Amino acid sequence: MEGFRFGSTQGAFYIMPGQDGWEATYGNETLGAFSSPQQAADDLARGLTCPQLSEIDTSMLEIPEKLSDWEIVYV
Incomplete structure (x- = not known):
């Protein structure tokens, strides 16, 4: 199975297969x-808004919208 990783200046973000999506x-x-x-x-x-990111504005981290700009990772 594959997922996606983006390393920002504040740490890595992942998009991975979950239970319902x-x-x-x-x-x-x-x-x-x-x-x-x-x-x-x-x-x-x-700019994702959620309690876990109360200290970080993701819109300021230059996270790409195109998945082709994310690194593919395998799980």
């Missing part, structure tokens, strides 16, 4: 469930 993670925190990896990348690039 896809999950975005940062560190040991799950940031939310998404219907597709593209939706997760879009939300992270535009």
Whole structure:
């Protein structure tokens, strides 16, 4: 199975297959469930709002919206 990784200046973000679709993670925190990896990348690039990221504005981290700009990782 494959997922996606983006290394930002604040740490790595992952988009991985989850129980009911896809999950975005940062560190040991799950940031939310998404219907597709593209939706997760879009939300992270535009500024995902969730309690786990109260100190970080993801829209300021230059996270790419295009999944082709993310590293492919295998699980």
